[in-house]
Amino acid sequence: MSDSFVISSAVYALGGHDVLPAVRRRTGASFGLFELRRLERTTFDDNQDAARQRHTPVSFRMSRMTGELMAMAGFEPDGYVGADTGIVSGSSYGCAAVFDLHRRLCKGGPRGIDAVRFAQATHSFPISMTAIDHGLKGPAAALVSSDAAGTEALVCALDWLRDGLCTRVVVAAFEDFDTPIAEHVACTMPEGTGSVSEAMVLLLVETAAAAVERRAPVLAEITGLRFHGRRRDRGAQHALCLRLPGAERGPDASIAGADDPGNCLGATDLIKLALLVTGGSPLGPARDRTVAGSNPVVDDMSAAISRAAMPERVG
Amino acid sequence: MKPRKVAVTGIGVLVRDAIGVEAFTGWIMSGGGSPREFSTFDATGFRARRAYAVDPAPVAVRLADTAGGLGLCCDDADIDCAGYGLLAALEAVAMATLDADDLADAGCALATTSGGMMDRFTEALENGDDAARLHANAKPASPATIIARRLGLGGPFANFSCACASSAAALSFAYSRISTGDTPVMLAGGCDRMRQADFAGFNALRAMDRESCKPFDVARRGMVIGDGAAFLVLEDEDHARARGARPLARLAGIGLSSDSHHITAPRPDGLVRAMNHAVARAGIDPGAIGYVNCHGTGTPANDVAEVEALISVFGAGGEGPVISSTKGATGHLLGSAGALEAVITVLALQQRLAPAMKSTATPEDIPFLMPSQTEPRPFPGDYAMSNSLGFGGLNASVVFAGP
Helix, strand or coil, rough: CCEEEEEEEEEECCCCCCCCCCCCCCCCCCCCEEEEECCHHHHHHHHHHHHCCCCCCHHHHHHHHHHHHHCCCCCCCCCCCCCCCEEEECCCCCHHHHHHHHHHHHHHHHCCCCCHHHHHCCCCCCHHHHHHHHHHHHCCCECCCCCCCCHHHHHHHHHHHHCCCCCCCEEEEECCCCCHHHHHHHHHHHHHCCCECEEEEEEEEEEEEHHHHHHCCCCEEHHHHEEECCCCCCEEEEEEEEEECCCCCCCCCCCCCCCCCCHHHHHHHHHHHHHHHHCCCCCCCEEEEEEEEEEEHHHCCEEEEECCCCCCCCC | CCCCCEEEEEEEECCEEEEEEHHHHHHCCCCCCCEECCCCCCCCCCCCEECCCCHHHHHHHHHHHHHHCCCCCCHHHHHHHHHHHHHHHHHHHHHHCHHHHHHHHEEEEEEEECCHHHHHHEEEEEEEEHHHCCCCCCCCCCCHHHHHHHHHCCCCEHHHHHEHHHHHHHHHHHHHHHHHCCCCCEEEEEEECCHHHHHHHHHCCCCCCCCCCCCEEECCCEEEEEEEEEEEEEEEEHHHHHHHCCEEEEEEEEEECCCCCCCCCCCHHHHHHHHHHHEEEHHCCCHHHEEEEEECCCHHCCCCCCCHHEEEEECCCCCCCCCCCCCHHHCCCCCHHHHHHHHHHHHHHCCCCCCCCCCCEECCCCCCCCCCCCCCEEECCEEEEEEECCCCEEEEEEEEECC
């Protein structure tokens, strides 16, 4: 990478408040020992503002967390409005609202579909609503991809920064387990066991020059990125090298004491990255790390953080 | 490191009336097809009932022949979910003359609308059927996963679903993987089955024309949906030349932007930024663009905003590029539309011809030349652009250069 890029802020939310009911909503069949942890939704459910009415639970959370992310990065409100700020999201399943449209169609036929709900039924709705709420006019895209979707979103952000399409990018990863995703996740768990958590994580990634110019906090410098090729029997991996600043900086209060995130599907990589750069990592205070995410298309390997060697191509 | 140049060395396409580039080229240049009623699902309850729906049966037969000839195994479930994409991808790979070793290093960037077979899973769930048996291939990235596995693609992987800008986002990802040297070859494209929920949604929005899609026509009333697939093989130009492959075109620049304005109403300034970025990254002036394949949905809102954006970038004096929309010929493939139109733009650039616009009988008075209903229109220059505008104000522009 010829330019230097930094992570200057990170926020996340993990499931845990509500556990999926023990029986499926329609069929009455048991989910067995499978546990699915949900994100808290009372803030959304209790908010009757007109502005909230335009949102889905996912877009509402992403928009709110973007405000927090920018405030933590030292921005004044509206200080990041315009074409210099992009947004990209990654998720394994995307938005349940997309699939809920199928359910409504099954239940009510064509009359079950209304224009407002259809407008909300794209996987890019959360990034679009966040862009509208916050005035983000830079590049925007939504990945609904593998369990490495968060890392893939980060790759997009670095592409845009490198190509000069913008100077900062809100990188989001999330999982949303409303019906029918919850039921589908349960089907994919071996013998109905295991635990999966809803999550949302946002990182602000920007050029080092922009961060320095506004004297922003730097959580980590991104020093290298590489896709590792595969030969038939090995999964394609991408590795992200980070340089963390000195030990004097303490963990952010908002995530201090966070548990290991567990399996958050496409959000897992970035949750772990957020933990790492904010000092909440259970892996200790190492200063240089490689965050590696595999491509589960081929190998079904889970994402991992390791003390791996620096990638071959740094810069 | 100096960015590598990105060549297009193969293309593949599948729409209702044309399977394969050879059949497609003449068909699209002469104005393509017209929408008609279909049997993919029951559309009798909807206000608009026509579409450009692919008949899956001949696709399955062609795919069995093609895949069998290559020694590839595709089961029925894979064909059901990703058959259109598999066939288009195999054609692109064959045209690029890639072998198994090339593919082992190649990556995959796919665009979809809602991707896999979650609609059928949901239907089973709602009807109290055994949904579990339908859980395979339901996830949004399932078609991309199937294509990557079946073709043995071992490089970078990503699946995009950002409304009608999905394909351009996939092309952008693929472009960057090559220009940065991550991999020498990427398959980028779009693959979609037409879903009843999308059909219902656009009907609910009253964005569909009951008869036909008439882009840039004074009588335009809306879009018509279609399905299908399109793929491009993007390749490091040096890599392509070293192995003797003939570039069809060069992907010269991509611009992305967000309107930050409204979920369904486009605003011109966002598209202006995307076009300006794409032109700048291609290292050219806007005057070098000879043809623009517009998003051109035929909805009143889209076409007005797009023309306004084109005027802002190219001027209103008639000196700008030839423009057209091919959605009146193919239907709107939603997430896959950008990939299909990228393929059309490459074909147009090869022949320096903008495809005829059969359904546009009474063109609007706009300061850009357009093809007639029956004849493609020649255009000058070595560059052509393809625009995509998605729900939520997502904009993308892709610039191709002649080989």
